[in-house]
Amino acid sequence: MDASALGTFLQYLINGITLGAIYGLIAIGYTMVYGIIRMINFAHGEIYMIGAFVAVTTFSLLSALGIVAVPLALLLVLLVSIFFTAAYGWTVERVAYRPLRGAPKLAPLISAIGMSIFLQNYVMQTQGSRPKPLAPVMNGGISLWQGDGFTLSISYIQLFIIVLTFALMYGFTQLINRTALGRAQRACEQDRTMAGLLGINVDRTISLTFVMGAALAAVAGVLVTMYYGVIDFYIGFLAGMKAFTAAVLGGIGSLPGAMLGGLLIGLIEAFFTGYISGAYKDVASFSVLIAVLVFRPTGLLGRPDIEKV
Amino acid sequence: MSEPLLNVTGLTMRFGGLVAVDGVNLSADTGRITALIGPNGAGKTTIFNCLTGFYKPTSGELSLAHPTRGKVSLQTLPGYQVARHGVVRTFQNIRLFPRMTVLENLLVAQHVGLMQKSVLGIAGLLGLKGWRTAQKEAIERARFWINRLDLAAVANEEAGNLSYGMQRRVEIARAMNTDPLLLCLDEPAAGLNPRETAALGELLQGIRAEFGIGILLIEHDMTLVMGISDHIHVVEYGRKIAEGTPAQIRTDERVIKAYLGEPDEEELPPVVAADIADVAGEGDRV
Numbered sequence: 001m002d003a004s005a006l007g008t009f010l011q012y013l014i015n016g017i018t019l020g021a022i023y024g025l026i027a028i029g030y031t032m033v034y035g036i037i038r039m040i041n042f043a044h045g046e047i048y049m050i051g052a053f054v055a056v057t058t059f060s061l062l063s064a065l066g067i068v069a070v071p072l073a074l075l076l077v078l079l080v081s082i083f084f085t086a087a088y089g090w091t092v093e094r095v096a097y098r099p100l101r102g103a104p105k106l107a108p109l110i111s112a113i114g115m116s117i118f119l120q121n122y123v124m125q126t127q128g129s130r131p132k133p134l135a136p137v138m139n140g141g142i143s144l145w146q147g148d149g150f151t152l153s154i155s156y157i158q159l160f161i162i163v164l165t166f167a168l169m170y171g172f173t174q175l176i177n178r179t180a181l182g183r184a185q186r187a188c189e190q191d192r193t194m195a196g197l198l199g200i201n202v203d204r205t206i207s208l209t210f211v212m213g214a215a216l217a218a219v220a221g222v223l224v225t226m227y228y229g230v231i232d233f234y235i236g237f238l239a240g241m242k243a244f245t246a247a248v249l250g251g252i253g254s255l256p257g258a259m260l261g262g263l264l265i266g267l268i269e270a271f272f273t274g275y276i277s278g279a280y281k282d283v284a285s286f287s288v289l290i291a292v293l294v295f296r297p298t299g300l301l302g303r304p305d306i307e308k309v
Numbered sequence: 310m311s312e313p314l315l316n317v318t319g320l321t322m323r324f325g326g327l328v329a330v331d332g333v334n335l336s337a338d339t340g341r342i343t344a345l346i347g348p349n350g351a352g353k354t355t356i357f358n359c360l361t362g363f364y365k366p367t368s369g370e371l372s373l374a375h376p377t378r379g380k381v382s383l384q385t386l387p388g389y390q391v392a393r394h395g396v397v398r399t400f401q402n403i404r405l406f407p408r409m410t411v412l413e414n415l416l417v418a419q420h421v422g423l424m425q426k427s428v429l430g431i432a433g434l435l436g437l438k439g440w441r442t443a444q445k446e447a448i449e450r451a452r453f454w455i456n457r458l459d460l461a462a463v464a465n466e467e468a469g470n471l472s473y474g475m476q477r478r479v480e481i482a483r484a485m486n487t488d489p490l491l492l493c494l495d496e497p498a499a500g501l502n503p504r505e506t507a508a509l510g511e512l513l514q515g516i517r518a519e520f521g522i523g524i525l526l527i528e529h530d531m532t533l534v535m536g537i538s539d540h541i542h543v544v545e546y547g548r549k550i551a552e553g554t555p556a557q558i559r560t561d562e563r564v565i566k567a568y569l570g571e572p573d574e575e576e577l578p579p580v581v582a583a584d585i586a587d588v589a590g591e592g593d594r595v
Binding site: 180181183184186187190191193194195196197198199200201202303 | 361362363388389390391392393397398400404405406407408409413416417418420421423424483487
């Protein structure tokens with residue numbers, strides 16, 4: 001392999017990790033909600049989309065107020081977006097899923113699809129259907145390596161996405177594994193009734209799960225807005241599908257699985273786009289999903305449900 | 310006489326046309342082991358389910374004399390609040406969190422206090438000092454019960470991988486980690502061998518003596534029931550048919566009838582009748 005081929009490869013790798021980190025953040029929301037109430041929250045992609053819209057609104061609001069210092073603006077945007085998006089996540093659970101807690105499994109699923117369509121239309125009506133641009137927030141990057149007519153670079157925004165996402169994933173894993181709240185969530189996952197009989201407020205634990213999933217999706221929304229510079233009311237659908245795929249690929253219900261699945265989907269897309277064709281990148285990721293599921297129906301890190309007879 | 314810890318009056322539970330529990334009165338007190346016995350399907354587990362907020366009783370009063378909160382009507386509380394008021398139960402078919410370690414199972418039981426101290430886990434994430442102390446105390450308390458129930462060797466194993474007898478012990482340890490006033494045990498000896506059953510009896514007596522909590526016990530193993538209970542309530546077809554000390558229950562005619570059925574013929578040979586009374590008294594599994 002000559003130097004420029006290696007450089008190209010590494011460039012795709014960086015792009016893939018950036019994309020994959022974002023998918024992973026969204027995928028955590030799917031996998032956590034599935035883990036605790038065994039339901040696919042199809043409205044989760046829209047929650048992420050709302051996070052992106054709150055980000056654009058807050059960015060323009062801040063620049064109107066004259067707050068342009070990037071670190072401060074960024075911090076405020078993240079906080080505002082997390083707050084509002086989490087509120088949406090909480091509300092969605094409260095109005096669309098909790099009343100159906102005892103209902104057959106199909107009912108909340110349909111409710112989720114309805115919620116997803118509702119949120120898309122709600123944002124389209126209130127924000128307009130035209131794509132919303134955002135002026136670049138972070139410019140420039142670091143040139144890692146230069147060789148015959150080729151530059152390997154990582155932009156600051158890519159660096160920011162990767163660092164923030166991995167920090168969040170680490171923090172989140174600690175939260176689930178080491179805190180009382182995380183233990184309560186795992187307990188509800190394994191036996192909700194028993195958790196309640198030990199004094200755990202199960203409804204509140206489920207609410208908090210939605211809030212945490214939405215908060216991570218909000219961060220993903222902010223990052224994507226900054227990365228691509230343009231969003232519309234429909235971005236939640238495909239990103240949601242990809243993140244859901246990532247969660248299933250990694251093993252739905254498994255937290256490290258969602259992160260790994262997200263990274264893999266991002267890498268597959270980046271490499272497929274680079275080496276073969278951007279037009280068919282979705283075909284590639286979904287084909288990999290099918291192939292993995294044929295051989296490992298529980299996903300890469302999923303645990304099979306062993307039923308004792 | 311002062312109010313007992315738990316006072317159940319007129320408890321009735323209907324499922325459609327079926328009356329599973331019909332006007333049952335019973336009580337359980339601090340520092341005593343109270344047993345609830347009766348043939349299969351008599352409504353014992355239904356009573357437990359009403360007690361722990363699993364079912365809303367059709368009618369009746371389940372009154373808990375809480376030392377600090379005064380008189381509490383358990384039937385009005387949401388399920389998770391029952392545990393927070395000090396009533397905790399175990400299940401006939403063990404319900405541990407199978408993919409958590411033994412230690413974690415016991416820590417989940419201390420969730421309420423830990424959550425208050427960690428402000429929804431946020432302080433926990435930041436590693437604040439108050440939380441760390443609370444966490445340390447929680448682990449110490451869990452360790453105490455792990456050692457007490459001889460589970461030290463498996464403390465970090467996933468609960469689902471343990472043997473049946475060990476899982477039973479983890480379940481009791483976990484219940485004790487909620488710091489209960491009343492410990493409700495649904496057939497804790499089911500599936501245990503005689504040696505394990507004897508150890509269980511000693512354990513329960515030890516808990517009664519040392520922690521002074523009330524224990525309410527559903528059990529079919531009559532040797533265990535007769536051996537450790539202070540007071541016994543007998544139910545049949547959803548109604549209470551007798552109560553008293555083990556000695557009284559052993560000789561109660563209605564109880565013997567409930568367990569062995571009425572003789573078909575009046576002229577049962579006296580030898581056989583004596584045998585039946587004997588068996589009921591000795592209390593093999595019925």
